[in-house]
Amino acid sequence: MLALLKTVVARDLRLAMRRQADIVSALFFFIIVVSLFPLGVGPEPDLLRRLAPGVFWVAALLATMLSLPRLFADDFRDGTLEQLALTPQPLAVAVFGKTLAHWLSSGLPLTLLSPLIGMQFDLPGDAVWTLVLALAIGTPALSAIGAIGAALTLGLRGGGVLLSLLVLPLYIPVLIFGAGAVDATAGGIAAQAHLSVLAALSLGGLFFAPWATAAALRIALE
Amino acid sequence: MLALLKTVVARDLRLAMRRQADIVSALFFFIIVVSLFPLGVGPEPDLLRRLAPGVFWVAALLATMLSLPRLFADDFRDGTLEQLALTPQPLAVAVFGKTLAHWLSSGLPLTLLSPLIGMQFDLPGDAVWTLVLALAIGTPALSAIGAIGAALTLGLRGGGVLLSLLVLPLYIPVLIFGAGAVDATAGGIAAQAHLSVLAALSLGGLFFAPWATAAALRIALE
Amino acid sequence: MNNGLLNWFKFASPQSFYPLAGKMIPWFWALAAVLGAAGLYIGFFVAPTDAQQGEGYRIIFLHVPAAWMSMFIYLVMAFWAAIGLIYKTRLSGMMASALAPTGALLTFLALWTGAFWGKPMWGAWWVWDARLTSELILFFLYIGFIALQAAIDDPRRADKAGAILALVGAVNIPIIYFSVKWWNTLHQGASVSLSKSPSMATTMLWGMLLCALAFWMYSIAVALMRVRSIILERERGTEWVRQRLTSAAR
Amino acid sequence: MLEASNLECVRGERRLFAGVGFRLEAGELLSLGGANGAGKTSLLRMICGLTPPATGEIRWRDQPTNQLGAEFRAELCYLGHHNAIKEELTPLENLLTTAHLAGESLAEETALDALATVGLAGREDLPCRYLSQGQKRRVALARLVHERRALWVLDEPYVALDVAAVAMVAGLIGAHLQRGGLAVLTTHQAVALTAGTVRELRLGH
Amino acid sequence: MLEASNLECVRGERRLFAGVGFRLEAGELLSLGGANGAGKTSLLRMICGLTPPATGEIRWRDQPTNQLGAEFRAELCYLGHHNAIKEELTPLENLLTTAHLAGESLAEETALDALATVGLAGREDLPCRYLSQGQKRRVALARLVHERRALWVLDEPYVALDVAAVAMVAGLIGAHLQRGGLAVLTTHQAVALTAGTVRELRLGH
Amino acid sequence: MVWNSFSEFLAMGGYGLYVWGSVAATALVMALEPVLLARRQRTLIAQIRRQLAADGRSTGQAPRSRA
Numbered sequence A, B: 001m002l003a004l005l006k007t008v009v010a011r012d013l014r015l016a017m018r019r020q021a022d023i024v025s026a027l028f029f030f031i032i033v034v035s036l037f038p039l040g041v042g043p044e045p046d047l048l049r050r051l052a053p054g055v056f057w058v059a060a061l062l063a064t065m066l067s068l069p070r071l072f073a074d075d076f077r078d079g080t081l082e083q084l085a086l087t088p089q090p091l092a093v094a095v096f097g098k099t100l101a102h103w104l105s106s107g108l109p110l111t112l113l114s115p116l117i118g119m120q121f122d123l124p125g126d127a128v129w130t131l132v133l134a135l136a137i138g139t140p141a142l143s144a145i146g147a148i149g150a151a152l153t154l155g156l157r158g159g160g161v162l163l164s165l166l167v168l169p170l171y172i173p174v175l176i177f178g179a180g181a182v183d184a185t186a187g188g189i190a191a192q193a194h195l196s197v198l199a200a201l202s203l204g205g206l207f208f209a210p211w212a213t214a215a216a217l218r219i220a221l222e
Numbered sequence C: 001m002n003n004g005l006l007n008w009f010k011f012a013s014p015q016s017f018y019p020l021a022g023k024m025i026p027w028f029w030a031l032a033a034v035l036g037a038a039g040l041y042i043g044f045f046v047a048p049t050d051a052q053q054g055e056g057y058r059i060i061f062l063h064v065p066a067a068w069m070s071m072f073i074y075l076v077m078a079f080w081a082a083i084g085l086i087y088k089t090r091l092s093g094m095m096a097s098a099l100a101p102t103g104a105l106l107t108f109l110a111l112w113t114g115a116f117w118g119k120p121m122w123g124a125w126w127v128w129d130a131r132l133t134s135e136l137i138l139f140f141l142y143i144g145f146i147a148l149q150a151a152i153d154d155p156r157r158a159d160k161a162g163a164i165l166a167l168v169g170a171v172n173i174p175i176i177y178f179s180v181k182w183w184n185t186l187h188q189g190a191s192v193s194l195s196k197s198p199s200m201a202t203t204m205l206w207g208m209l210l211c212a213l214a215f216w217m218y219s220i221a222v223a224l225m226r227v228r229s230i231i232l233e234r235e236r237g238t239e240w241v242r243q244r245l246t247s248a249a250r
Numbered sequence D, E: 001m002l003e004a005s006n007l008e009c010v011r012g013e014r015r016l017f018a019g020v021g022f023r024l025e026a027g028e029l030l031s032l033g034g035a036n037g038a039g040k041t042s043l044l045r046m047i048c049g050l051t052p053p054a055t056g057e058i059r060w061r062d063q064p065t066n067q068l069g070a071e072f073r074a075e076l077c078y079l080g081h082h083n084a085i086k087e088e089l090t091p092l093e094n095l096l097t098t099a100h101l102a103g104e105s106l107a108e109e110t111a112l113d114a115l116a117t118v119g120l121a122g123r124e125d126l127p128c129r130y131l132s133q134g135q136k137r138r139v140a141l142a143r144l145v146h147e148r149r150a151l152w153v154l155d156e157p158y159v160a161l162d163v164a165a166v167a168m169v170a171g172l173i174g175a176h177l178q179r180g181g182l183a184v185l186t187t188h189q190a191v192a193l194t195a196g197t198v199r200e201l202r203l204g205h
Numbered sequence F: 001m002v003w004n005s006f007s008e009f010l011a012m013g014g015y016g017l018y019v020w021g022s023v024a025a026t027a028l029v030m031a032l033e034p035v036l037l038a039r040r041q042r043t044l045i046a047q048i049r050r051q052l053a054a055d056g057r058s059t060g061q062a063p064r065s066r067a
């Protein structure tokens, strides 16, 4: 079981690396989307500082979501998914592995980059740290929940947009508590409570989502 | 030449309809992104009113962009693109047709919907009308420029994110003048100048982009 | 005229350009070193203290050359890309790909030194000023170009795709620049603005010009080094590479 | 009519073939042979003008094809490894749009008749996604039933087809040759044609 | 060992087949015939447990496969119309990950040897996207060289292969049967096996 | 000469961090880039030499492309 997990993670990471541009581009997408907002809204520093937490989390949501359609689609099209479904181990294990790899190549780099962008928006130091922490804790939930959506829309043409339709509403709690944490710190309140909720969402997501995802995948394969 | 154009537009529109979810979802993506903001930023009406133009345009950019990867990818994978390249007419004509169809199924519905969302953000009446006008004039440029990016990233795995990396910087003028138009009206200034620039961008894009796109497609087919 | 064109194409062949570049590189390094030393000496030891900014302004001797070169290199890159598309010379594409990373690095330096200047002068690492923003977008354009070429592994295809992107970008840069400028001035004026002294001290100007020339020479030297690697990589199967590498010289 | 001389194909750092040439007249078929990876598909794409050859030239009615451009493409019908059909459209819709995109007008009855000929009667209105592998190939091949362009370039047309369908396609090609058409095709199966002269060309060592 | 009784397959509103049954013992091959769209692929997917049958049951070692679950899957090797290879990975990487995903360990030398057997020597490190149609199929088939699971289910394994490769794959299947393995396969080409008993089953009228 | 002492030079009138931070970044980039490029060129040449030697030994066999 662990061996399967390791193979799946290693393979998906290798694929991400092979598509070189992948990780870098997910990052830059995040940066660019975040930079679009000042261009749309105007350059006043005060306004931007207020916007920052919300903008960051929305961008993180979108960056994660953008890479979701490919999570299973390639494996589905070329028949690998059938093969995974036919291994003796439960499909959920493989799904968990793919979720993990997805987070490692989307959520993690984005988290590591966020302090830099925090500075662009002139956030105070402790708010920047809360931002990093919140992203680190919250983004796994995005990958886990996203996987369900990706599995449900698998093989449906026009899946990309449909996927976002399904997934974004589910992302809203993460968005609210994630942005809330940063807001709280910036406002001088402890972000403890927000972060705990985020952690609960992530753990719950990582635990339950793979089963739902596996079930959805089996349906797609029928 | 016109016949080819008509066939391409008709076919792409029919495909969009057939994938039912497509048009509706592009719309819903727009709505959801726009609705996410109040959640991330907080509910003060004044703040939201100031944000509205920027947020709308960013959402429009993202919604357009989200459907770009599919613009040529399906045709490429199943061999239709080769067939198009082998028609006696210049490939740019077919590209123009596809661009048009893309706009009809992404930019146009979004424009038609925008007054509703403008009201949600409590925009004044004339600002709403400027918003609709700006979207109607500006979104064709998004489709045209996006097509270049879609063609360049064709067949490259990890294309979706790479695509946004290429295209979003090029979208910035549209974003700025689009949001600027609404801002100006909301601030009591005439939006004439902004709208003229938008129109110039769209016309220029629709005229020149298909050639660049066709060249990029031929490269992808080699 | 025809003859001249032929001559030109002779040097445009990777085979004859490779040794030529090898011979030119040391000269450009020497020029870069001399000009750089002179410029920095003037900048850091001769130029007087600025009335408003104190010593902090000395960042200008790195910042402005980096900013100028970052924009200039993009134009040169687009130029080579166009030549490559039109005349189908192999070397042009290689030149364009050799320039891109250097351009991106100089853009990065302009951003970095700008940020390190902005913090003491404006109190913020970053503000959404027109010039800053368009430099950031230029950085994205470079990264996009590099990422696109990295994603394509057939070099000829990468060249052509990159060329199209570079040209589209070159058309867009002025549009972007002016739109960003307009954007910024239409809103309430930026809360901070550059405090440029109307007439810069001539020593300052000299220091800056010398540094800019040094950056220029550096860019050429580095680009030539990179283009040599690229030539070798792409022509590794050919007879001239075989001969060159099996004979003692390198 | 179709003539190629001294063609060379380079993929990556590998030279697939060099010095390949042939001449094809009206009513003749060129059957391309060769092992997997010998470069058959690459050669077909060169003939169509999708990939430029490393060296050499391809001539149609004694003019280089890359100069003829649109004129040449108007006489060409290419069918690749991929079926070029849309999974969400029905066979009928697919056939009609393919024809329209190629700049031809095709009446609905003609299209229905073509689909019946390739054995898809009763499936005309089922989205292609539900079709079996062989049925999808048949949708792509239905185009040939009423195709009157001079040069057919077919990449493994018989793949995934059952025995009856193979015979049917061979019949279509035979009729095309008899009408004075030209065809270039690749296949790994030995299929007898009903008419026309067959020239063989084997790529690879 | 493998037994199916009274299987029925319904797709959309169409009943593809009904009352299909067979019994297969060690060393036997079931060759599924039938026209395009007769339901061969559908039947194979039923055997694997990917699609549940409308009625009927499939038994493996006298137990229903849907109850056996993982135990049955551990003895099964399925190869579909699609190759299940990643275009950006090399043949070597593809083969290794396929094996690992299936829960087997495969040494690199063994994998290289398998690739050489299917005629991909020299292409081990070229991303699969550059391979020809037949070479891609060979990458997928390389898995069979060292596969020792009892039941092979192969959907048109010979498609896109050249003559030499078809013989090679037929040899692999023959060896598998001789070792006491079972196989179910579909094909439209008549291919002689080197060993084993062949049972035929034709779907459709 | 505008400086009275070395420490004054380092302090840059209180802007030391910023000025030297910029200088350091520039120096780092401008030193690293050519060094990395030179190394790339060296390894590349060694690689091609190895490949040529291998080809010389086993002529006729297609070299395994893409090291």
Ligand code: HEM
Pocket: C060, C063, C064, C067, C068, C110, C111, C112, C113, C114, C115, C117, C118, C119, C121, C125, C126, C131, C132, C133, C135, C136, C194, C195, C196
């Ligand atoms: C990240 C921040 C910054 C960026 C991206 C940036 C970018 C640029 C660019 C692109 C130029 C060349 C533009 C032109 O010549 O038209 C430039 C020039 C210049 N910058 Fe900056 N800059 C930044 C911060 C600063 C700061 C903080 C200052 C001073 C307080 C400054 C002072 C100057 C000066 C004096 C020039 C020369 C202007 C001229 O001669 O035209 N920059 N910068």
Ligand SMILES: Nc1ncnc2c1ncn2[C@@H]1O[C@H](COP(=O)(O)OP(=O)(O)OP(=O)(O)O)[C@@H](O)[C@H]1O
Pocket: D011, D012, D013, D014, D016, D034, D035, D036, D037, D038, D039, D040, D041, D042, D043, E123, E126, E130, E131, E132, E133, E134, E135, E160, F065
């Ligand atoms: N970048 C590359 N480097 C090395 N070899 C390459 C590269 N790209 C393609 N090839 C080789 O070029 C050949 C392409 O062959 P092509 O698709 O024309 O074969 P084919 O004769 O149609 O084969 P099939 O019968 O399998 O369809 C393959 O052998 C492939 O390995």
Ligand SMILES: Nc1ncnc2c1ncn2[C@@H]1O[C@H](COP(=O)(O)OP(=O)(O)OP(=O)(O)O)[C@@H](O)[C@H]1O
Pocket: D123, D126, D130, D131, D132, D133, D134, D135, D160, E011, E012, E013, E014, E016, E034, E035, E036, E037, E038, E039, E040, E041, E042, E043
């Ligand atoms: N929703 C549906 N409505 C009607 N018929 C359907 C539907 N879905 C599938 N079919 C039919 O079911 C059959 C599926 O057949 P399958 O793929 O099993 O064929 P096959 O025997 O493998 O054929 P081939 O030799 O072409 O691979 C096809 O005839 C198809 O038309």
Ligand SMILES: [Mg+2]
Pocket: D040, D041, D042, D081, D155, E132, E133, E134
């Ligand atoms: Mg082929």
Ligand SMILES: [Mg+2]
Pocket: D132, D133, D134, E040, E041, E042, E081, E155
């Ligand atoms: Mg089948």
